[in-house]
Amino acid sequence: MNPLAIGNSRSRQQLRLNWPDGREQLLNHVELRRQCPCSQCRAFRLQGLTPLVDERVCVVELNSQGYGLQLIFSDGHERGIYPWAYLANLTPTTPDPL
Numbered sequence: 001m002n003p004l005a006i007g008n009s010r011s012r013q014q015l016r017l018n019w020p021d022g023r024e025q026l027l028n029h030v031e032l033r034r035q036c037p038c039s040q041c042r043a044f045r046l047q048g049l050t051p052l053v054d055e056r057v058c059v060v061e062l063n064s065q066g067y068g069l070q071l072i073f074s075d076g077h078e079r080g081i082y083p084w085a086y087l088a089n090l091t092p093t094t095p096d097p098l
């Protein structure tokens, strides 16, 4: 399942995905960086370690890769390609109370 629309806000540190079932998912950039699926970060998490992530990190570039989305972070990390199903299963950010 591919999202119908993708939105990225650097100022809000949020990635927005609109799925065909009508669900809108908001994902926090810091959380996305922590959950990076690249082999390096995966190995790190398997050791029970939490990668040190700057709370100000944000997604600076998105590259659609067909089966998922490559996210390029402001800290220079660009190895993670997030499959659509992986993104869909991440816990959404609680929307800001307005």
Ligand SMILES: [Zn+2]
Binding pocket: 036, 037, 038, 039, 040, 041, 042, 077, 079, 080
């Ligand atoms: Zn990574």
